[in-house]
Amino acid sequence: xxxxxxxxxxxxxxxxxxxxxxxxxxxxxxxxxxxxxxxxxxxxxxxxxxxxxxxxxxxxxxxxxxxxxxxxxxxxxxxxxxxxxxxxxxxxxxxxxxxxxxxxxxxxxxxxxxxxxxxxxxxxxxxxxxxxxxxxxxxxxxxxxxxxxxxxxxxxxxxxxxxxxxxxxxxxxxxxxxxx
Amino acid sequence: xxxxxxxxxxxxxxxxxxxxxxxxxxxxxxxxxxxxxxxxxxxxxxxxxxxxxxxxxxxxxxxxxxxxxxxxxxxxxxxxxxxxxxxxxxxxxxxxxxxxxxxxxxxxxxxxxxxxxxxxxxxxxxxxxxxxxxxxxxxxxxxxxxxxxxxxxxxxxxxxxxxxxxxxxxxxxxxxxxxxxx
Numbered sequence: 001x002x003x004x005x006x007x008x009x010x011x012x013x014x015x016x017x018x019x020x021x022x023x024x025x026x027x028x029x030x031x032x033x034x035x036x037x038x039x040x041x042x043x044x045x046x047x048x049x050x051x052x053x054x055x056x057x058x059x060x061x062x063x064x065x066x067x068x069x070x071x072x073x074x075x076x077x078x079x080x081x082x083x084x085x086x087x088x089x090x091x092x093x094x095x096x097x098x099x100x101x102x103x104x105x106x107x108x109x110x111x112x113x114x115x116x117x118x119x120x121x122x123x124x125x126x127x128x129x130x131x132x133x134x135x136x137x138x139x140x141x142x143x144x145x146x147x148x149x150x151x152x153x154x155x156x157x158x159x160x161x162x163x164x165x166x167x168x169x170x171x172x173x174x175x176x177x178x179x180x
Numbered sequence: 181x182x183x184x185x186x187x188x189x190x191x192x193x194x195x196x197x198x199x200x201x202x203x204x205x206x207x208x209x210x211x212x213x214x215x216x217x218x219x220x221x222x223x224x225x226x227x228x229x230x231x232x233x234x235x236x237x238x239x240x241x242x243x244x245x246x247x248x249x250x251x252x253x254x255x256x257x258x259x260x261x262x263x264x265x266x267x268x269x270x271x272x273x274x275x276x277x278x279x280x281x282x283x284x285x286x287x288x289x290x291x292x293x294x295x296x297x298x299x300x301x302x303x304x305x306x307x308x309x310x311x312x313x314x315x316x317x318x319x320x321x322x323x324x325x326x327x328x329x330x331x332x333x334x335x336x337x338x339x340x341x342x343x344x345x346x347x348x349x350x351x352x353x354x355x356x357x358x359x360x361x362x
Contacts, residue, residue: 018236023301023308025236027336043294047277050293053300055273056194057266058203060236065270070278077271085259088239092255095233096247106355107348112232114347116308117322118339121329123305131298140295148299158300162293169292170285 003072004079010037011064011083016091019112019119022059027122029063030129040067042133053158060084139172181250182257189242189261196238196266203238203262207245218245238262315354321346 014032018025026049033039040048045063052062061081068080135144143165151161188210196202204227211218226248230240239259246258280286309322325343328334334342 015236015239016234019232019234022237023304026301031336046294046297047290049297049301050290051273051277052270055266055269057196057263057269058236058238060238061263061266062270065267066274066277069271069274074271077267077274081263081267084236085239085263088235088243089256089259091233091235092240092243092247093252107352108232109228110351111344111348113318113351114321114343114345115340116343117318117347118325118336118343120305120309120322121325121339122336123301123308124326125329127298127301127305130301134294134298140291143292143295144299147296148302151300151303152306161296161300165292165296166289167292169289169295172292173284173288 004075007068007072007076007080008083008086011068011080012086014064015060015084016087018060019115023123024119025060025063026130027126030126033067039071042129046130046134050162053162139168143168182253185246185249185254186257186261189246189258190264193262193265204241207241211245217249315350317350317354318347321350 010032014025014028017028026045029045030042034042034045048063048066049059051066052059055062061084064080064084065077069077072079131144135141146168147161147165150156150164151158192203192206195206204223207218208220208223212220212223226241226244230244231237233240239262242258242262243255246255248254250257281290321343325339328342329336329339
């Protein structure tokens with residue numbers, strides 16, 4: 001039971017300090033789950049992100065279910081997922097009365113323009129850490145460059161990139177086995 | 181009504197991949213175009229508030245919409261509907277992932293996939309930079325943040341506070357300037 005509550009509150013905290021969602025969550029996940037708690041590794045986190053791209057649902061929910069399920073079974077998955085959306089329930093309920101005014105206050109929007117600049121820096125740092133862990137040889141560097149070019153110039157769904165790079169990983173392995 | 185909200189968001193949850201934007205597109209299709217219970221501006225408002233409040237964007241949007249329709253429990257119905265399908269799918273997948281994680285073929289596929297995650301996020305980041313910066317000095321702010329974070333080791337909390345203040349000052353100044361020039 002203690003483990004379930006720990007999952008719930010950890011993911012509630014992650015949800016509360018997320019602005020936006022999706023990729024903006026990566027720096028927070030790295031800090032809370034890898035650095036601080038040692039619940040997972042940078043490599044596994046990249047796997048969850050990739051799997052999360054190909055399955056229904058938003059990444060925030062997917063990563064929470066994945067890690068919760070791995071740590072404490074099915075209920076772990078449920079508690080972690082409820083945790084990650086919990087801040088939304090509380091914050092929106094508290095602000096519901098003033099929210100019409102909130103949208104009007106243009107300086108809130110201005111402050112967020114500045115915060116977004118800083119979120120970009122944090123995401124960049126997260127991507128850099130991921131890059132160091134995932135691009136480990138000449139083959140993965142090739143995949144990295146090809147997907148980078150593809151995602152900048154082609155307007156394709158990330159699902160396709162994940163599938164292509166998975167197949168590339170298998171082909172490299174077949175080729176390596178044959179060579180040795 | 182609660183059941184209707186739950187089922188609609190259950191369906192949205194099934195057809196959403198990656199970030200949350202496709203839920204917004206689906207809400208637009210159903211509530212704005214078909215049922216006409218929401219205007220385009222209202223949906224835009226909900227989206228921009230959802231993005232700028234703490235909490236995951238999509239949780240906020242579901243809660244805001246549900247709250248507007250049926251108060252607190254309407255919001256809860258939407259949020260729970262949205263997470264039901266992904267939660268079940270992911271619980272199943274995790275079971276298989278743990279079973280096959282050490283299989284040579286799965287491991288080699290994942291090695292390739294892992295290398296693709298960084299560039300996909302990097303290109304999303306470039307698009308984000310483009311839309312985030314309304315005024316030229318914001319680029320300087322990003323550079324300054326970059327330096328403070330990587331070379332001076334300033335913590336994220338201070339960076340966020342600092343960014344909010346700078347954003348406020350720069351945007352206020354520029355909007356006033358635009359008004360003056362008119």
